[in-house]
Amino acid sequence: MRAVIPYKKENAKSRLSSVLDLHEREEFVELMLKDVFNTLRSAGIENIDVLTTSRASIAPDLDVGIIENEKGLNEAINQYLASIDEPVLIAMADLPLLAPCQVMDITEKQTDVVIVPGKGGGTNIIRIMQPSRFHVKYYGSSFLNHYAIAQECGMSVHVYDSFRASTDIDEPQDLVELLVHGSGLAKEYIKERFSMRSGKGRVAILSDTCRIASE
Numbered sequence: 517m518r519a520v521i522p523y524k525k526e527n528a529k530s531r532l533s534s535v536l537d538l539h540e541r542e543e544f545v546e547l548m549l550k551d552v553f554n555t556l557r558s559a560g561i562e563n564i565d566v567l568t569t570s571r572a573s574i575a576p577d578l579d580v581g582i583i584e585n586e587k588g589l590n591e592a593i594n595q596y597l598a599s600i601d602e603p604v605l606i607a608m609a610d611l612p613l614l615a616p617c618q619v620m621d622i623t624e625k626q627t628d629v630v631i632v633p634g635k636g637g638g639t640n641i642i643r644i645m646q647p648s649r650f651h652v653k654y655y656g657s658s659f660l661n662h663y664a665i666a667q668e669c670g671m672s673v674h675v676y677d678s679f680r681a682s683t684d685i686d687e688p689q690d691l692v693e694l695l696v697h698g699s700g701l702a703k704e705y706i707k708e709r710f711s712m713r714s715g716k717g718r719v720a721i722l723s724d725t726c727r728i729a730s731e
């Protein structure tokens with residue numbers, strides 16, 4: 517089993533630009549990448565590749581294989597899958613709540629494909645036994661795309677149900693989940709910049725400049 521983390525640092529997480537500036541967003545995604553790497557390694561995955569738009573965006577001390585591909589997310593991953601002849605786990609770089617026990621659970625499933633849904637119809641993780649027979653179609657309702665692609669390929673599918681694995685950090689409100697449930701580098705970064713405002717409804721994040729991030 518190997519793992520691949522797609523990663524684009526340049527102007528990352530534009531949907532957080534109302535609460536983090538460009539430099540902060542690029543620092544933040546680097547820390548989320550390290551959290552995801554640490555989780556995969558702690559789950560026993562030795563071979564971890566980062567599929568990135570720019571080699572220079574990867575810290576030299578991160579013990580990963582770096583695969584540079586300037587193409588878009590889908591094309592880059594599909595080229596990668598076509599070149600792999602062993603089971604692979606595709607994990608997005610924005611999953612700082614993911615824990616090793618979930619990764620181990622996912623890798624132990626006996627189906628041809630395991631899909632971990634992301635928020636809003638997305639896909640956070642896919643484990644594929646025969647990657648060269650599969651292709652990805654991210655964006656939009658990619659969970660439905662990936663479920664349908666597996667079925668078209670005649671592959672059995674397990675949909676993995678987990679709060680931690682399904683919480684990707686895309687929008688300001690997602691930072692609340694990181695503050696409440698996180699424990700790694702990305703959580704510390706956000707904790708230094710935001711506090712939580714609790715009331716009757718959902719908790720909101722409050723930035724140090726007093727912008728209410730969910731408004």
Ligand SMILES: Nc1nc2c(ncn2[C@@H]2O[C@H](COP(=O)(O)OP(=O)(O)OP(=O)(O)O)[C@@H](O)[C@H]2O)c(=O)[nH]1
Nearest residue numbers: 522523524528529530531567568569588589608609
């Ligand atoms: N290799 C590669 N990875 C990408 C690319 N675009 C996004 N990613 C990665 O794919 C995963 C999911 O991306 P998104 O959630 O859309 O993240 P994003 O593009 O930084 O966020 P937004 O700008 O808010 O859409 C993250 O791990 C990103 O780092 C790309 O063009 N190439």
Ligand SMILES: C[C@H](OP(=O)(O)O)C(=O)O
Nearest residue numbers: 634638639654655658686
């Ligand atoms: C890449 C995309 O990520 P999202 O924008 O949903 O986080 C998806 O999961 O299809």
